Amino acid sequence: MINLELPKRIEDTRALLRQFAEGGLRPLSRKYDLLEQKEMPEELYELSKLLGGGARRAQSGDAGTDAPAEGVNRNANNMSMVVSSAEICWGDVGLFLALPSIGLGNAAVSAVATEEQKEEWGELFASMAITEPGAGSDSAGIKTTAVLDGDEWVINGEKIFVTDGYRSKQVVVWASLDLKLGKAAIKSFLVPKGTPGMTVTRVEHKLGIRSSDTAQIVFDNCRVPKANLLGNPEIAKTADARKKAFGGVMQTFDNTRPMVAAQALGVARAALDLTLELLAGKGITLDFEKGYHQMSAVESDLYDLEAEYETARLLVLKAAWMADNKQPNSKNASMSKAKAGRMGNQVALKCVEICGQLGYSKAQLLEKFARDSKIIDIYEGTQQIQQLIIARQVLGKSSSELK
Amino acid sequence: MTREVVQRFAREEMAVAARPADEAGALPEGFLLKTVDLGLNFMPIPEALGGVGAGRSPVSNVLNIEDLACGDMSMAIAALAPLSVINCVMDYGTDAQQEIVSQALATADFTPAAVAMMEPGFGFDARQLNTSARRRDDGTYVLNGVKSMVAFGPDAQLLLIFAEAGEAGTQGFLVNGNTAGLTFEKEDYMGLRPLPLYAMTLADVVVPASDKLRDDIDIKQLSNLGKLATAALAVGTCQAVLDYVIPYVNERVAFGEPISNRQAVAFMVADMATELEGLRLMVYRAAAQAEQGLDCTRIAFLAHRNAIKYGMKIGTDGVQLLGGHGFTREHPVEMWYRNLRALGTLDGMLLA
Numbered sequence: 241m242i243n244l245e246l247p248k249r250i251e252d253t254r255a256l257l258r259q260f261a262e263g264g265l266r267p268l269s270r271k272y273d274l275l276e277q278k279e280m281p282e283e284l285y286e287l288s289k290l291l292g293g294g295a296r297r298a299q300s301g302d303a304g305t306d307a308p309a310e311g312v313n314r315n316a317n318n319m320s321m322v323v324s325s326a327e328i329c330w331g332d333v334g335l336f337l338a339l340p341s342i343g344l345g346n347a348a349v350s351a352v353a354t355e356e357q358k359e360e361w362g363e364l365f366a367s368m369a370i371t372e373p374g375a376g377s378d379s380a381g382i383k384t385t386a387v388l389d390g391d392e393w394v395i396n397g398e399k400i401f402v403t404d405g406y407r408s409k410q411v412v413v414w415a416s417l418d419l420k421l422g423k424a425a426i427k428s429f430l431v432p433k434g435t436p437g438m439t440v441t442r443v444e445h446k447l448g449i450r451s452s453d454t455a456q457i458v459f460d461n462c463r464v465p466k467a468n469l470l471g472n473p474e475i476a477k478t479a480d481a482r483k484k485a486f487g488g489v490m491q492t493f494d495n496t497r498p499m500v501a502a503q504a505l506g507v508a509r510a511a512l513d514l515t516l517e518l519l520a521g522k523g524i525t526l527d528f529e530k531g532y533h534q535m536s537a538v539e540s541d542l543y544d545l546e547a548e549y550e551t552a553r554l555l556v557l558k559a560a561w562m563a564d565n566k567q568p569n570s571k572n573a574s575m576s577k578a579k580a581g582r583m584g585n586q587v588a589l590k591c592v593e594i595c596g597q598l599g600y601s602k603a604q605l606l607e608k609f610a611r612d613s614k615i616i617d618i619y620e621g622t623q624q625i626q627q628l629i630i631a632r633q634v635l636g637k638s639s640s641e642l643k
Numbered sequence: 644m645t646r647e648v649v650q651r652f653a654r655e656e657m658a659v660a661a662r663p664a665d666e667a668g669a670l671p672e673g674f675l676l677k678t679v680d681l682g683l684n685f686m687p688i689p690e691a692l693g694g695v696g697a698g699r700s701p702v703s704n705v706l707n708i709e710d711l712a713c714g715d716m717s718m719a720i721a722a723l724a725p726l727s728v729i730n731c732v733m734d735y736g737t738d739a740q741q742e743i744v745s746q747a748l749a750t751a752d753f754t755p756a757a758v759a760m761m762e763p764g765f766g767f768d769a770r771q772l773n774t775s776a777r778r779r780d781d782g783t784y785v786l787n788g789v790k791s792m793v794a795f796g797p798d799a800q801l802l803l804i805f806a807e808a809g810e811a812g813t814q815g816f817l818v819n820g821n822t823a824g825l826t827f828e829k830e831d832y833m834g835l836r837p838l839p840l841y842a843m844t845l846a847d848v849v850v851p852a853s854d855k856l857r858d859d860i861d862i863k864q865l866s867n868l869g870k871l872a873t874a875a876l877a878v879g880t881c882q883a884v885l886d887y888v889i890p891y892v893n894e895r896v897a898f899g900e901p902i903s904n905r906q907a908v909a910f911m912v913a914d915m916a917t918e919l920e921g922l923r924l925m926v927y928r929a930a931a932q933a934e935q936g937l938d939c940t941r942i943a944f945l946a947h948r949n950a951i952k953y954g955m956k957i958g959t960d961g962v963q964l965l966g967g968h969g970f971t972r973e974h975p976v977e978m979w980y981r982n983l984r985a986l987g988t989l990d991g992m993l994l995a
Binding site: 548 | 702765766767768770863866885889892893903904906909910912913914916917918920921922924925927928931932934935937940941942944945946948949952987
C-alpha cells in the first residue's frame, strides 16, 4: 500500500528540530536581521554543536537496524535532510545558513578529504565559492583559474555571492585548470582562511537572509598544496568524457535542489503558521469542509496558500525520495525547486498582505519571512533555470535547442 | 487488474472515440458494455456476493479514474458511476443492500447506476441539502426536491439519492430509476456532452425504510472521497492535454524552428508538467490516507481546490499553445477545456 506520510523515525527528528528552531533560532531572528553584522551570531556555535550532536546520535541510531534490504524503498539521507532543513528554516532561514555545521562546502570536503587533511584543516565550516561577476546560473562559464606550480596550485580570480564567505573557516573554490577545455577542466579546491592571496573584499547588503553573510572573495596568486584539489585532478580526454565529468558536477544539484527547495517550505510554513495564529485572534480559522461559496476572500486566499504549500512539500519529498532510491531525479529536483521557490514567495508575500499593518510592520516577523523567501527562488538555480531544465526533459530538447 | 490494461483501454476505446462522441452528444455505441470487461465493479464486492473481494481501495479508485479520464472524462464518469454506488453501499449499506447492489451491478452486462447528490443552483453543500426525506409513522420515507447532474437518469436501475432527513442529517436512499414520483429532464452542458445527465424532480417519492443506507453514514468522508474522485479526473484529463501539446509544440514550426525552442512556449509546458505532478501527488496522498483509515479531510480538500485551479489553467494553456488551431474542433484541446470546466461542479458524482 502506498503511504505518503513521513515515517516515524523522520517525524521524530522533525519534532525535535521544531523545538530547536522554535527555542533556539526564532528568539534570535529579529536581532540578527536588524544587526546585519559581519560578526558571527555567537549563539550559533553552541546551537550548531547541539545540532551536530543530535545528528550524530540520530545517525548512530540508524546504523544496522534501519539499514534497508536491497531493492526495498528507502527513506534515507536525502529525505531526512529535506525534512530537517525545512524544519530549521521554519525557525529562521538566515540563521540556518549561518550555522557552521551547515557550511555549503562541508559535504564536498568530507566526501574526499583524507584523515590527515581533515586533521590539518580542523573543524569544518566551509563555504562554497562558485558564482563570479560574469557567471551565475551559467556556472560552466567561470573564469577563475588554477595553475600547478611545483607542488602548489596558484589560484587567480574573483568570486561573489559566497554564502558564509566571510565567517567560514575554509572556502571551497571552483576554478578552471584550462579555460579552453570548458566545463571538464573545472575543479574545486579547498582554501583555508588566512591563506595569503585570498581576501574577502566585500560583504553584501541584502533584501533578506541578513543574518547570513554573503561575501565577495578575491584570489590573487593564492597558493594551496597540490592535495587541496578535491576529487580527481585529471581532465577528461575526450569530448564525451568531458561532458560526462561535468554531468557529475551537475548531478550534485539533483540532491541539493530539493534541499534548498525545503528552505522555502520552512519559510512558507512559518509565515502561514504566524498568519493563522494572528487571524485566530480575530476568529478566523480554517475549516476543510467549508463550501467554496461560503468563504470570505481572505479565507479563500488562505486555503489557496495551504494547497500551494502542500503541493510543493510533496514535490520536494518525492525528489528527495527518488535520490535516496537512486532513481534519476533531475526533472523532479527542478520541479521541486521551481514550485517551492515560487510558492515560498507567493505564500510569504500574501501573508504580509493578509495581515495588513501587522504584516508590514517589523513588530511581527511576516515582513522578514517575505524578504527571506525571495532568495530561495534565486539561488541554487533560479526559477527560470529550473523551468529550462524541466522543459528540456519534458520536451526532449538538448541545451543547444532550448537555450 | 494492472494499470496497463486500463490505460490501453483508455487509449484504444476512449481517446479515439472522444471527439465523435462529443459531437454526437452521446456515448459511443456499445462503449458501456466494453467497460464491463475491465471488471472494475467486481473488485470491492466480497467473494461471497460474487465479487473479487479486493476490498475498498481509494488508491485503486483514483488510479482508475485518472487512467480512464486520460482517455475521456465523460466516458470515464459514465463507466465509473455504478462503481461509486457500489463503493458507497459497501461502506454504508446494510447486508441486504449490499446483496442487491452486487446482484444488479456485478454482472456481465453494464447496468446503469449513479449517485444523485448534486442539486441545481450554486453554493452546493452536501451538509445542507434542499432535497428532503420525511420519515412517516409507518417507517417509510417521503422524498421531495430537485437533483441535478444525475447520470443515466430514467435509465438508471439504481440511484443512490442523498437527502436531508431532519435531525438525522444527510442520508442515502437506494432507489430504482423508474420509481413513482421521479421525473427526469435531460440537461445540456458546455462540456461532458456524451454523458447522459439529467435533472431529477422528486415529488412525494415513497421509499421503504429498508432502502435507506445505514444511519452511521459518514457524509464528511463521502464528501472527501468525492473531492478525491474529482481531483483524479483532473489529473487524467490534464495528462491527456500535456501528452497532446508536447508533440504539437515540437512539430509546429514558426520563424524557422519548432515553437518549443522558445522559452515562452517551453516554460508554459514546464509549468503544466510541474503543477500536474504536484496535483497527482496530492491526490495519491489523500487516497493513501483514506485507505489507511487516516483523516484525509485536509488534503482531499486542498487537492480538490488545486484540481479546479490547475485543471482550468492547464486546460486553457492547452488551447493557447495550439493558437488558433486550439480553438477549432479539429483538435481535442478545446473539448478538454470544456470538460475541465466541470470540475468545480461535479460534487459527489464519483467517489474514490
